[in-house]
Amino acid sequence: MPAHLLPRIAQAEAAAHAAQSPGGWERFGPLVAVWTEDAAPLDTAWHDGTCVPTETEWDAFEAFCARHGQTPTVHALSHAAPELLSALNARGFQLTYVLHVYAHDLKDLPLTPPNMHQTDNALDWAGLAAQGFGPSTAEIMRAVALAPGKRLWWAKVDGQPVATGAYSVVSGVAALHGTATRPEFRGRGLQTALLAARLNAAQQERADLATVMVTPGTGSERNVMRAGFRLAGMRLTWTAAH
Numbered sequence: 001m002p003a004h005l006l007p008r009i010a011q012a013e014a015a016a017h018a019a020q021s022p023g024g025w026e027r028f029g030p031l032v033a034v035w036t037e038d039a040a041p042l043d044t045a046w047h048d049g050t051c052v053p054t055e056t057e058w059d060a061f062e063a064f065c066a067r068h069g070q071t072p073t074v075h076a077l078s079h080a081a082p083e084l085l086s087a088l089n090a091r092g093f094q095l096t097y098v099l100h101v102y103a104h105d106l107k108d109l110p111l112t113p114p115n116m117h118q119t120d121n122a123l124d125w126a127g128l129a130a131q132g133f134g135p136s137t138a139e140i141m142r143a144v145a146l147a148p149g150k151r152l153w154w155a156k157v158d159g160q161p162v163a164t165g166a167y168s169v170v171s172g173v174a175a176l177h178g179t180a181t182r183p184e185f186r187g188r189g190l191q192t193a194l195l196a197a198r199l200n201a202a203q204q205e206r207a208d209l210a211t212v213m214v215t216p217g218t219g220s221e222r223n224v225m226r227a228g229f230r231l232a233g234m235r236l237t238w239t240a241a242h
Contacts, residue, residue: 133181212229
């Protein structure tokens, strides 16, 4: 994948992080930090891929986290990691999670399969997504579904929704997420079909690039590779040890 894609993706993710925050957000140099009422895993800062925060910006970010009862957590894409590492280590951050970042241009797309539908029913979508991800994710999925700018999709079998997907578009980049299937309906190609549906829908919104982040070595990673996505880099998550 072209090297310039990661900076573009980082900028779009940081902007979406702010625009879709269910609580509030503040910017500290390149860090966009949010807080939520009841969806703590979303309480993170996105690094926009541009530069290293100053000491003053780090201090202000950590004070923001303290005010909101958060553990300081930072997401950054792999192109920015080398310059950030020294500051993160000095601040006591530890690498806690890695996702693979995949990208897909929006040309020559497969047709949208049947039984893929966009929905405005955010609460039912969130409930279905939590059935796929697990009951502990109910509040997170609700926050995701209700965030501004979300396009919610589900796949139906025999007229009943059984799998979910979502996306949002910022600066021509469609970020795909919310991928979940009820356990008894897995292995039927529903997520591949939902990927195709969302790629086509994003293209109609004049997006020219789609991205998705997946846990390495999982079925989700195999699905996105089969759908024509190509590995662009990694999303690295650091969490303060103190």
